[in-house]
Amino acid sequence: MSRKLLAVIAIIVVIAIILFATGFWSADVKEGALPNVDVSAEGGAMPEVDVDSKEVVVGTTETNIEVPKIETETETVDVPAIGVKDNGEE
Template sequence: MSDYRSTDRDTVVVKRRSGGTVIAVIVVAALVIVGLLFATGFWSADVKEGALPDVSVKGGEMPKVDVDSKEVVVGTSKAKVEVPKVETETKTIDVPVVGVKDDNK
């Protein structure tokens, strides 16, 4: 924010930057920081070790793909876990009854 004073002592002109300028400065600073991190080797994009899978296709058939992937193992194991115990008991109590009485009998 800049403050310009004219020869008249009562007039002050304030010049403000727009929000777009501030955002542009932040984006440029972020790009410079990311560039420095890649240049120094702190961050690296390691894409040299990958390879495409072997695919063989004949007309009218689904492609056969040979892919080496990780094996997912699913199972159970024994563990002691605290579980809340809920108990119930049976009591005999009076409950309201709703019905229709037929006086014609």
């Protein structure tokens, strides 16, 4: 679906380019200028604000929760051992 939409947009753009290139459509662009604007400002003070807000209290509360326990045990197993010995030594 997106390829079809992209193809339609591409065809519209090509047709618009052909119409401008042949002079069928033309854009009459005149030079313009920005207006002269005097911008000046004076520094001021922050507005006075009287705010009545609530007090935020932060702390801890002791609570009982279920926590999973993971137990481990030690077993003796045989693991591969790699070593180096000189010629003639055992």
